[in-house]
Amino acid sequence: MRIATWNVNGLRARLEYITKWLEDKQPDVVGFQELKTPDDVFPIDHFKELGYEALVHGQKSWNGVAILSKHPAELVHTGLKGQSDVGSRLITADIDGKFEFTTVYCPNGKNLEHADYAGKLGWYDSLTKQWQSGKNGPRIICGDFNIVPEPIDGWKGEAADGGIFHTKEERARLQSLMDTGLTDLYRHFYPDEQAFTWWDYRGGSFHRKHGLRIDFILATEGVDALTKDVVIDRDYRRKIDELTPSDHAPVYADIDF
């Protein structure tokens, strides 16, 4: 089964681009982030025509997450307890009784002095707490985590340490989540590769290889042994026929569920 995550930076603005990728790569289950779309105008029927059912936790203008699935998918829950004021950022579904699939859009934090930074740390605490209370069995949590785990995961390397996305506090929060028993599937397969999932739109960052790896597919114990490969789909960070890409590339894993 092909499992994917993608911050699309506006689902409606990206719909034609997203459709090309779905047709080309045929993922079975996809987590989208940054829909910027209210639930009542989410193009459910469009995805149905492409063979997907959709579960949506959206909002007007900002944030928003959704799950597409070619297999029967049942909504488990949306959101984090006590965190509804930071927007629609988490959705979980059971996929055909085989595994639980969660996708998240973690808060950005803006800068170290901004109130959103403390809010980001608190959001992570809530996430780890809720994740720990989840059920046993195979689970995937993927999405845009907005934290650079290690110096190798950013183009500036150690020079970026201490800045937003690269602080000890943020990295400790991500580590606490990982310490519940999660494996970062990309890093598991490619322990020494420098690979990015996001590049700034400005200044030709993509071509200058100025990016960050902040989008992950994390899996509970045993799923790594079922995983055949993990791909950061850089080709889909490029313009296609004058269609503007997201600033994030899709990431997918092929897993024998």
Next chain:
DNA sequence: ATGGCTCTCGCGGAGAGA
């Protein structure tokens, strides 16, 4: 050092993103 683009909302230009 800074800003460099793109999105939404809504019709100008501000706010957010990472």
